[in-house]
Amino acid sequence: MIEQQTCIFPRFSAGEYRRRYASVWAEMEKRHVDGLVIYGDSGSHNGNQANIFYLTGYRDPLFSYALVPLGEEPILIMSNQLYLPHAKTMAVVGNVDWATWNPPERVAAELKRLKLDRARLGLVGLRGIQKSTLPHEHVEGLRSALPGASWEDATEILQQIRKVKSGEEIERLRKGAEMTDATVAALRQEAREGMTELQLAGIIAKACSSLDGEQRVTFIGATPMDDPQIIFPRQEPSHRKLQKGDVVLTELSASYAGYAGQIHRALVVGSKPTPAYREIFEVAREAYERVLSAIGPGKTDEDVRRGAIPIKEKGFWTFDALVHGWGLTIEPPRLDLLEIALIKRPQEPIVFKPGMCMVVQPHVLTADKRRGLQIGSLVLVTETGAEALQKYPMEFVEI
Numbered sequence: 565m566i567e568q569q570t571c572i573f574p575r576f577s578a579g580e581y582r583r584r585y586a587s588v589w590a591e592m593e594k595r596h597v598d599g600l601v602i603y604g605d606s607g608s609h610n611g612n613q614a615n616i617f618y619l620t621g622y623r624d625p626l627f628s629y630a631l632v633p634l635g636e637e638p639i640l641i642m643s644n645q646l647y648l649p650h651a652k653t654m655a656v657v658g659n660v661d662w663a664t665w666n667p668p669e670r671v672a673a674e675l676k677r678l679k680l681d682r683a684r685l686g687l688v689g690l691r692g693i694q695k696s697t698l699p700h701e702h703v704e705g706l707r708s709a710l711p712g713a714s715w716e717d718a719t720e721i722l723q724q725i726r727k728v729k730s731g732e733e734i735e736r737l738r739k740g741a742e743m744t745d746a747t748v749a750a751l752r753q754e755a756r757e758g759m760t761e762l763q764l765a766g767i768i769a770k771a772c773s774s775l776d777g778e779q780r781v782t783f784i785g786a787t788p789m790d791d792p793q794i795i796f797p798r799q800e801p802s803h804r805k806l807q808k809g810d811v812v813l814t815e816l817s818a819s820y821a822g823y824a825g826q827i828h829r830a831l832v833v834g835s836k837p838t839p840a841y842r843e844i845f846e847v848a849r850e851a852y853e854r855v856l857s858a859i860g861p862g863k864t865d866e867d868v869r870r871g872a873i874p875i876k877e878k879g880f881w882t883f884d885a886l887v888h889g890w891g892l893t894i895e896p897p898r899l900d901l902l903e904i905a906l907i908k909r910p911q912e913p914i915v916f917k918p919g920m921c922m923v924v925q926p927h928v929l930t931a932d933k934r935r936g937l938q939i940g941s942l943v944l945v946t947e948t949g950a951e952a953l954q955k956y957p958m959e960f961v962e963i
């Protein structure tokens with residue numbers, strides 16, 4: 565492993581990486597897997613590289629592979645020879661090469677060199693909002709090049725290991741949350757009527773970079789409170805200009821060295837919230853506070869749902885997930901009050917443990933589904949309950 569002081573990118577300690585590798589090897593032994601073939605790409609705001617980044621410290625502009633022989637340090641095979649010098653600077657592993665113009669052939673050659681061409685191999689794909697695996701062309705190429713190997717889906721190995729964060733990871737998440745708070749503070753100070761949503765994104769970008777952070781998610785959408793056209797922020801900021809009487813819906817994440825906070829706050833432009841939006845906000849805040857109180861060691865998904873019951877009792881709907889796991893990407897669980905959720909997501913049971921991170925984010929819609937807003941924060945499960953890592957006040961932001 566490359567020494568930390570030689571690198572211009574923040575790194576975890578050598579002990580932290582040894583812990584991660586030991587956890588992966590232990591799970592491989594349980595499954596009688598001789599090697600892992602891990603794939604990641606630059607999709608989902610780089611969240612699709614969570615497993616590669618977790619083990620190697622590298623994020624590729626296109627795609628990359630990490631090969632993990634049982635008991636040995638990962639080997640990184642990245643996408644493009646053009647990026648190879650950067651990869652060798654950023655990665656924490658010593659064995660780094662590029663995929664050539666035939667990635668399956670290059671990966672297969674490395675597995676042959678490792679004498680894993682007749683081994684039991686686990687394919688580790690992507691797991692964020694939805695589960696997916698490797699590109700079909702790559703899988704077919706690997707099977708063709710290694711006919712003596714046996715293959716199985718091992719995506720959940722990394723998924724389960726990453727659920728509980730270490731102390732070093734939590735320290736980074738705190739920094740990411742602080743930077744994310746700073747984006748809302750910057751909007752409050754600098755945003756003005758007449759600016760476009762893209763100009764708001766510029767304010768956010770400046771706030772991130774001034775703190776040595778990175779933009780991760782910048783969802784922004786403005787709409788008139790008296791005639792709303794959206795209930796969820798736009799996934800790409802538009803050229804629409806802010807007008808007096810607008811509500812601005814946001815979902816923002818800024819990251820420190822790959823670890824991001826997440827915050828949802830609503831802004832109002834040149835006026836106070838209308839009674840309808842004020843009521844939505846108060847229902848969402850009550851649900852948020854009750855769900856936060858329902859999260860802690862040994863608590864379950866059913867405790868979360870009971871905490872959110874005011875939304876149902878008061879005749880409102882939900883749209884986005886009530887709670888989702890968070891780390892290097894969106895993680896399980898994704899929890900909803902299914903009877904009032906407009907999107908019927910698969911629900912996953914969970915027993916909360918210290919070190920897990922969640923985004924608690926009630927998204928409340930009026931009975932006619934025309935008005936809605938979301939409030940939320942990144943939350944850490946502690947030994948005694950839950951701590952909101954986002955410290956920005958839970959309030960309407962007036963600009």
